[in-house]
Amino acid sequence: MATGTQRAPGDRRIILNAFTMNCVSHIQQGLWVRDDTRQREYTSLDPWLELARICEAGCFDAIFLADVVGLYDTYGGSADTSLREGMQVPVNDPMLLIPAMATVTEHLGFAFTSSVLAAHPFIFARQISTLDHLTGGRVAWNVVTSYLQNAAQSLGFDRLPKHDERYERAEDYMEVCYKLWEGSWADDAVLADTERRVYVDPAGVRPINHAGPYYSVAGPHLSEPSPQRTPVIFQAGSSDRGRDFAAKHAECVFVVAASRGLTRIAADIRARTRAAGRDPADVKIIAGLSPVVGGTEAEAKAKHEDYLESLSLEAGLAHLSGNLNVDLSHIDPDQPLETFNTEGVRGPVKSLLDSAPPGTRTFGDLVKLNMAGQFLVGSPEQIADGMARRLDQGVDGFNLVYATTPGTFVDFIEGVVPVLAERGLVQREYQPGTLRDKLFGRSRLPESHFGSTFRSLAG
Ligand SMILES: Cc1cc2nc3c(=O)[nH]c(=O)nc-3n(C[C@H](O)[C@H](O)[C@H](O)COP(=O)(O)O)c2cc1C
Numbered sequence: 001m002a003t004g005t006q007r008a009p010g011d012r013r014i015i016l017n018a019f020t021m022n023c024v025s026h027i028q029q030g031l032w033v034r035d036d037t038r039q040r041e042y043t044s045l046d047p048w049l050e051l052a053r054i055c056e057a058g059c060f061d062a063i064f065l066a067d068v069v070g071l072y073d074t075y076g077g078s079a080d081t082s083l084r085e086g087m088q089v090p091v092n093d094p095m096l097l098i099p100a101m102a103t104v105t106e107h108l109g110f111a112f113t114s115s116v117l118a119a120h121p122f123i124f125a126r127q128i129s130t131l132d133h134l135t136g137g138r139v140a141w142n143v144v145t146s147y148l149q150n151a152a153q154s155l156g157f158d159r160l161p162k163h164d165e166r167y168e169r170a171e172d173y174m175e176v177c178y179k180l181w182e183g184s185w186a187d188d189a190v191l192a193d194t195e196r197r198v199y200v201d202p203a204g205v206r207p208i209n210h211a212g213p214y215y216s217v218a219g220p221h222l223s224e225p226s227p228q229r230t231p232v233i234f235q236a237g238s239s240d241r242g243r244d245f246a247a248k249h250a251e252c253v254f255v256v257a258a259s260r261g262l263t264r265i266a267a268d269i270r271a272r273t274r275a276a277g278r279d280p281a282d283v284k285i286i287a288g289l290s291p292v293v294g295g296t297e298a299e300a301k302a303k304h305e306d307y308l309e310s311l312s313l314e315a316g317l318a319h320l321s322g323n324l325n326v327d328l329s330h331i332d333p334d335q336p337l338e339t340f341n342t343e344g345v346r347g348p349v350k351s352l353l354d355s356a357p358p359g360t361r362t363f364g365d366l367v368k369l370n371m372a373g374q375f376l377v378g379s380p381e382q383i384a385d386g387m388a389r390r391l392d393q394g395v396d397g398f399n400l401v402y403a404t405t406p407g408t409f410v411d412f413i414e415g416v417v418p419v420l421a422e423r424g425l426v427q428r429e430y431q432p433g434t435l436r437d438k439l440f441g442r443s444r445l446p447e448s449h450f451g452s453t454f455r456s457l458a459g
Pocket of ligand 1: 069238239241
């Protein structure tokens, strides 16, 4: 064992999520053409049910579903590349997969992404409550603020609201949701008393009368209280404003960074959480990771090379152009990194160039690295070592990015999970209860969370 991270079972453990999206090509662009992946079948239920069963057999915490509600059309000034490459378009609704996957599992959680620009919070809060009921409290919401111009323009905005204003809207959105979930119905409002023919005690149901800068919602909430009431809140903002939002609201923060940056990011998120009056342990830090597992290191390296060859650089550029909101079609992918005048390039591109690990040769290589997330390539023991190192850097778990699905997850579960289990680093069986029970040992938001302050509304 390479590190001093042997832990007794039941100690701090690694949280494991399968990261995916209801579309053909999610992160590692171009691999959808391979024969060893089920990506092209995303419109049918079968691959999703198979994935859910696999993840539960591997004792994963959750399937984490990303989502966008617009086209990536920055690259070359159109969405043509995205469409040709199936790059996050076509994309179906993530939420609708959840009840189906829940019927073939008992414990697995389901985190899904929904933007505050997309659905009205009154409607969205009811959808969440419905899912929380149907899954027995296994739902998490990844709160995002959208970054695609095309999404905003399809959702009734002239253009994407400015970055910090999107977070202001998100604050108002959260408040509406908390009031509906936490404050609108008393714990004992539902009587279901067949003798007296009283299903709900009207005294236990309150309007919320929310009048915020963006939303006016009278309420009351239309759903009765669900097991978790508020779903487990995920967030993935990386800006200062995004991290402060996470410190106030998030219970799990999804970060993508090279291993060398994780310690600083994790410390920063925990410091902000403390400053927000919360226990830093109440926020789990979940890092993106692309495991490529082989029986031996050589086998894993060969597999990695094979994936790299199938990657589509152009689709990666279209993805990154949308993420950065900068058209990267003007940059020659073969341009060596050392020839860039970093003083002359715009902010996001400069940050991208600055993020290049030592030894990265060309711009194209950097894009490929970026698209592939954080690769960890090796034998099961080597992957387990790498994960344990990240745990020591302050990370609590991983969103595992696939190269092929379900292949990447199967390889990980068959190869790496037994090694991690041997070291006491992952659960071998599920704890009872809701997703929040499984992650935090409680089914409701703690008192120190901003959302719980709205409970007083319910008397
Ligand atoms: C790892 C990661 C995953 C994300 N996943 C999504 C997603 O699936 N859908 C989406 O609309 N935004 C996604 N985002 C965007 C953010 O949640 C956030 O709204 C955006 O980055 C703007 O906030 P920021 O400037 O604070 O990062 C993701 C961001 C990160 C860092």
